[in-house]
Amino acid sequence: MSAMPALKLSRPADDAVAGALAEIRAALGDRLSTVAAVREQHGKDESYHAAAAPDGVAFAQSVEEVQAIVRACAKRDVPIVPYGTGTSLEGHVAALKGGVCIDVSQMNKVLRVGAEDLDVTVQPGVTRKQLNEHLRDKGLFFPIDPGADASLGGMTATRASGTNAVRYGTMRENVLSLQVVLADGRVIRTAKRAKKSAAGYDLTRLFVGSEGTLGVITEVTLRLYGIPEAISAAVCSFPSLAAAVDTVIQTIQAGVPIARIELLDEVQMRAVNSYSKFDYPETPTLFFEFHGTTSGVAEQIEMVEAIAGEKGGANFRWANKPEERSRLWEARHKAYYAALSLRPGCKGWATDVCVPISRLAECILETKKDIQESGLLAPIVGHVGDGNFHLSFLIDPNDPDEMRRAGAVKDKMVMRALSMDGTCTGEHGIGYGKIDLLQAELGDGVSVMRQIKQALDPKGIMNPGKIVRM
16 A cells, blocks of 8 residues: 555547547637646646646636536546646646646636625635635635645645644535536536535535546635634744644643644754744744634633643744744745755655544654654654644655655554544545555445446546546
């Protein structure tokens, strides 16, 4: 179940691909590209996984154009791969069977803001930063923050979460309704805008996290939140990883409504200091953020400082001004690139698991021991408020021994998480990189997914080779 090459899937006939591309070009003109550089860019994401370029890239601007592309491909059994910004981490956008990539980045309009209802409807190419900039003067914001400036369609398709999930949840909790183009070209809406419904199957949740394997998302309706009256961020250093994780567990169990609580181990802190020009102690460190009223935030801070102090937490540094908080969280969001700088020329193999909060310390500490015994360099970071943490192996992909050792540590971490009733991925998704691990996690549940896939995509053209093997 360790590192795996790109799956070898059969490609459609050349004349079928040529026919689909000709029909799409008639509809889109020069917004269909077959230039090698464009195709190669759209066949890879931010992961170490092997890339696979599509035969063409179609830049859609409307749901009608997505329909036309899907129908041109469906009649010839040509694969379709949706594409947002390419920031995924498990090979989600690799065109394993070739075919047509539908790039939705030009579908980037905010269609409606329901300030009174605290919701918004956007096209899938709108990015989270773009949306929050649009909402700024309305006193509202969208909290899901995976780090990268990902598209909201892509975030929906991969069930993204990130640093704010401990308070605001993930995309699963914050998507109210979707418009989706199915594999046969039909357009459906999965729900109305009501905040709750008992009307039939929950189709919205079915497509959230489906990674483009069931349809192409063309519109997303999301929950919004009021910008808090007071926001305060802090960084606190700890004498050990165990002390930092125990602080997290006690904070969550005490019911403190903290917005963000992030863990960086000593290796990652060394990288952050070097890359982002900070001077924090290079020890296990927690990044906090508190949202609420002025008095509520003060109360949260008092409780967390007391919990951290009992565990040896020290050197609290506060960031209250927006520009100070932005610099702090920008450093956290750039942790992956900071880690890469520790070993110039290396590749990053990022992976994650999520466990019940009561098992978090055990899981992280045993994983840390595995890393040390492997002799590899692999910083640990985590959205630990909800039990989710990540490794970034800094490896030479041309060194088989390094790849083997990294794969062994990754598999052991995942199996440990599963034994603790956790999951093989808290937010990276399955793509083609974790197909075997999904099987280990859900067993016959995967066969049910396969049946759903066959029902909605009987020709198997929607992002083939991802999530389940057909």
